[in-house]
Amino acid sequence: MAATNFLSKLSPTNLVLQLDYGRIFHAHLRQPQILDNSWLGTKLWLQPQPNNVRTPVSKFRPLVATVCFSLPTVKPDRVSSGQKVPKWSSNAIKSFAMAELQARKLKYLNTGTESLLMGILDVGTSPASKYLRANGITLFKVRDETSKLLGEADFFNFSPEHPPLTEEAQRALDWAVNQKLNSGHDGEITTIHLLLGIWSEVESPGHKILSTLGFDAEKAKELEALISNPKFTDE
Structure with missing residues (x-):
């Protein structure tokens, strides 16, 4: 009933504009978007996804090896002055x-x-x-x-x-x-x-x-x- 009262207050011209704008806006969201990427030299197509679709997240953390750049030694000052550090x-x-x-x-x-x-x-x-x-x-x-x-x-x-x-x-x-x-x-x-x-x-x-x-x-x-x-x- 509330929707009927609201629509009855709109003029035929306004009603058509409102409906057309909504239809155009909705169609715009559903169309793939094109982005020019000069660095890649290609065009990227972005397909819109429904709001209720979520990217799955793994529950398990990967086992990662962190590479260090020097190994621990007890006496880092063992190298005498003027001697090249190995x-x-x-x-x-x-x-x-x-x-x-x-x-x-x-x-x-x-x-x-x-x-x-x-x-x-x-x-x-x-x-x-x-x-x-x-x-x-x-x-x-x-x-x-x-x-x-x-x-x-x-x-x-x-x-x-x-x-x-x-x-x-x-x-x-x-x-x-x-x-x-x-x-x-x-x-x-x-x-x-x-x-x-x-x-x-x-x-x-x-x-x-x-x-x-x-x-x-x-x-x-x-x-x-x-x-x-x-x-x-x-x-």
Whole structure:
């Protein structure tokens, strides 16, 4: 009844204008809109969507590896004045980031030498990873041995975004830095240095897993001879 009274007050001319405007406006909303994009060199067609359509949002947060640009060391001032500060290679940095990710996947609260070892293998392009795989040491085998040695983490554990290093893992990093400094050579600290740092921690899970899978002192000497070459790179 209210709508009838309202329409009765409009003149025929006003009523036609009102209806036509509404029809035109409604049709405009339903037509695809064209936007010129000079940067792309194309035209973008925007198809209007109904108001009741919502973009689905995932309930699960993706597991993301945050790549850092330097690795933690206990004594950052160990480099004497005038001495060039050695840098970690890009493969070593990626391996460290993957080590943290592996610890989070296993729901461990810390990044240990076993995680550092898995991180090296996760970056398959590095010389250390290639050497290990050539000797039958793979990521899946190391992960399996880790579960046997350390057990499964509590299902309800939630690892921090950057699981802190264990003391053994920290010493492995420091060993790699010291080895590079003592060599007197320029260049970067490589994944081979990191691998040998893990091996230097005799009581650590990483060393025990390497030993179980066939890595020994002879292979360590072979790698030491490799990085003693000043022209060796982590590529």
